[in-house]
Amino acid sequence: MSPPRPAVSDAELCAFLDSETSSWRRAEIEAWLAIHPDCAARLAGWRGHQRLLHATFNGIAREPLPDFLTAPLPEKRVAPFPHAIAAQKSRQPSDEITPRADPGTSGQTINERRMGRWLVLALIIVALAGLLGLMASGLQNSLARSSPVHETR
């Protein structure tokens, strides 16, 4: 007679076999297997699959590698990703325009660099807005100054 709900599921048995079970659960499963020969037999069957797979395919991993597989591999580490190079190039001119915006960007992460770029953009916008404001107020002043001159003349 099998119990209505098995305490150790096949999934747990599977994780047990692959050593992906917590240590306390491991001991419980071992105790369960000792009194449930059907589960133990299933586990033995799975171990048998594992042995069969290794016996069948391990020979391939022991063969020497064919030349056409090893030839195209790069000899040594080639430098960084293309987008990292692009980011570095685009950063340099912006440093020249506003040197105090981000001093010492050499060791920064990509996120910090992005933030730096946004900061530069924000500064430029603020400066432009300020300049516009100045020009506008200058125009008003000159208008205000020029109108009384007209009146006196």
Place this chain on the structure above:
Amino acid sequence: MPSRTEILPLLPGLRRFAAALAGRADPDSLRETDERVLRAVHAVLRDPLVDSGQNLRPALYGALVRLQQGREELKPTAGPDLGPALLALPFGHRAALLLVVLEGFSYEEAATALGLNRHIVLGRLTTARQMLSRHFDARQTHGFRHARHLRLVK
């Protein structure tokens, strides 16, 4: 970009995995799976997100799985039992099983390679093992004729 010394030690296992995923073990069909291995290596070398660190192995195997997906050749040559039994498994289940059982991936690594979470990997492994058991049990009880019939039906 990963270098030669980092990729080379991974190639023997990758070849074994490619052959097993296709259910083939004879030397003649290795050329075919080797070409897929080569394309997987190229795909990883082109991928700017793959560094030489921990994600190289899952990335290589993952690229191979994606290259083989949907390109099923139903000509198993890996023994009279194992080849058909492997190819009877759904592709994703076979990939998960072989990553963990043959290549010794942890569930976490297998999940990274397949773009799944750990629970789905465990579910696929469980189902794959149950199916393999059923396949071998059926072969034992009904004899070779039945196994051949199963192979023809596939």
